Structures are given as C-alpha cells and as structure tokens.
Amino acid sequence: MAAFRSSIRHYRFFSTTTTKSTSPLTISAVKAKLRSEHDPDKALEIYNSVSDSNASPLANRYAQDLTVKRLAKSRRYADVEKLIDSHKKDPKITQESYFSTLIRSYGLAGMSDHAFRLFNQMDELGTPRSSISFNALLTAYNVSKKFDQVPKLFDEISEKFGISPDKISYGILIKSYCELSLPESVFSILKEMDKKKIEITAITYTTILDSLYKKGKVEEAEKIWEQMIEKGCTPDATAYNVRIMHAHLGKPEDVLALIDEMTKAGLKPDTITYNYLFTCYCKNGMMEDAKKVYQDLQENGCFPNAATFRLNIFYLCKNGEFEKAYEVFKESVKKDKVPAFGTMKILVEGLVKNSKTKEAKSVFKIVRKKFPDNVLNAWKKLGDDLGLSKDEETPTKEAAASA
DNA sequence: TTAGGGTTAG
Incomplete structure (x- = not known):
C-alpha cells in the first residue's frame, strides 16, 4: 500500500494547479x-487529473499519448522523459504490457533512442521480455518515422534476447518496408511468414493494400486483395475503407458498390467510409447527394468526426454556400472539432465577401479561442485584413451572447 | 495497455 501511495505521489510530480475531479473522467471527456x-x-x-481519478486504463493511455505529443511538439523532451520516468515507480511496471506502452510513448515523442534505452532497462526493473515489448520497441521506431531502423532491429533484438517474432512483429516490419517504398521486400517477407507458418492477418494485408494504392499500383493492390480472400482471411471495415479510399477518386457508383459489398458481408460502414462517399459526391458536382450523406450520418449509426466537419465546410464554401457552411461550423464548435486555419480562412473570407459580416465576426471570435498560439497571429492578421477586429472593445449584445 | 485505414489539403 505504501508503494502504491508513493506511486501516486510520483504521478503528481508535475502538479501545480491540478484540476481536482470528484468523479472519474470518461474517455470522451478526456478526449474533448x-x-x-x-x-x-x-x-x-x-493528464494529472486523469491519474488522480479512477479513469479507465484506456483513458489513461490516451491522455498519456496526447500529453506526450503536446510536450514533444513544444520540444520539451526533458519533460517527456520526466513524465515517462515517473511511471517506473508504478507497481504495474513489472507487467510487460504496461511497460510496453511507455516504450511506445517515447516513439510518439520522436524519442526512439530513449525507447531503446528503456527496452534495455527491463531486466533491472524486473519486467519480463517477450514479443510484446519487442513489438512496442519496433512500433516506437515506426511512429517516430525511423523506418530504416526497423528491419535491422527486428533481426538484432530478436537474436540477442531470443525473442521469436510473431504475427504482429511481422506486421510492424512490413509497415516499415511499405514506408520505405520497398514492396519487393514485402513479398519476400510474406513468403517467409508462410514458410514459418506465421499468420498473415487482415491488418497486415491492409498495410500492404494501403501502400500499393498510394503508390498507384492498383493492379498489385487488387491481387493482394484476392490473395487475402483466397487464403481465407476475412476483410474488415478498415480493409474495405482502404479500397474505398482508392475508389473515391473516381465515380460515386464505385464507392456505393463497395459499400454495398461490405454491408452484404455483414460489415458496418463507419464515419471514414461516409467521409469518402461525401467527398466523392462533391468532386463529381453532386452536392445534394453529398448533403444527404451528412444528414443521414447519425441515422446510419455514425458520428461526424473532425474530417467530416472540415470536408463539409470546405466543399460548401467551394460551392458558394457560405451560410450552410456557417451552420456546419457551429456544429463543429459544439463538438469541439473546429477545422484548422486553412479551412476557417476560406469560410471567413467567403462570409465577408457575401456581406455576412455578423457571421464572419462570430466565427472570428469563436475560433480565436480555439486555435493554438502558433496560429493565432496568422488568424489575428486575417481578422485585421478583413476588418473583423473592429468593434472589439464594445461587443454587441448578440456577439456577447454567442461567445 | 504490443500491428492497419481519415487528419493540416482539398
């Protein structure tokens, strides 16, 4: 119990004006x-407030990942190290899966060398090593974009520690080769997996499929899909979405046919699927069909994500429907998913151009509170250029109410 | 609590 309490104290090493929470935060609350x-x-x-509460491990991990990313973006690597180090005192450190999330976190911060060092500290911290931490280490290199290091480590580490790479290890290895644009290596690895009787999962196939489509190798991608089916590997919604990603560059009929196919296979199209369908309609000048996709989204059991709002606002603006785009923008505010600068600039400029000054000012004010510091200057300059910063000192009643 | 698909462009 004493050890547990000291671990809590360690969690709080950053505590300054930590928010006290009386009830556990839900994942969605933490995310928002x-x-x-x-x-x-x-x-x-x-992050500290999550650690204080009895939030789920998933919420904890999400919070840790995002906090680490925010710190890394501000180049506060010493703070990342401090944060991850503090978890070494946690009794859970001897659980390999827990340890592995810390290794992976270093990768998210772009600190693969630290991930490597942490992996080597497992013995002294009393954590057993298996393919789980091995895979976490390889993942740390992939997420920090050090793809060329993955094949080397795959061989060296598995040999040094006597770890047998599993289906996930091979999936990570294949990901690195895909990112390195070495498809021929991928095919030889698939052969090696066959020989070693290591399962090639839908996830592994999806990695390859995505890479081939993105390189414009459509025929090879279709062959991989056929191979997956022949081998009795069942594609899931993500696998279909990769095909739809490619199909959405063409005609809506092709996207609809794939949605029909996945539905018949018992799979549910998700928000990403519908975002592609929406975009495809827009690109083909079928705005009314596109709008219907957005309207029917919830009916189809899906919720708009950040990309849904961004795409909607962008294409409505492109179509000159700035007032409708403004309505969608207000929804994005409610959901705390306001699009980035580029999209918001198009909206504000369009509103001003169409004499919707009140709406433009409202967007300007709301967005100013949402943007991070590094884009605030650009946003303020845009507001000055468009004359939206005027009357700042004496806001109207309406503006005050909507703020 | 060890792998894959969207996203800051369009």
Missing part, C-alpha cells in the same frame, strides 16, 4: 478536454 488544449502545461494538468 485534451483535443482542444494545445498548451503543454494545461495538457499536463488534465
């Missing part, structure tokens, strides 16, 4: 809070 918080110190506060 952290998503809109770009200040690394405030992200840390939220």
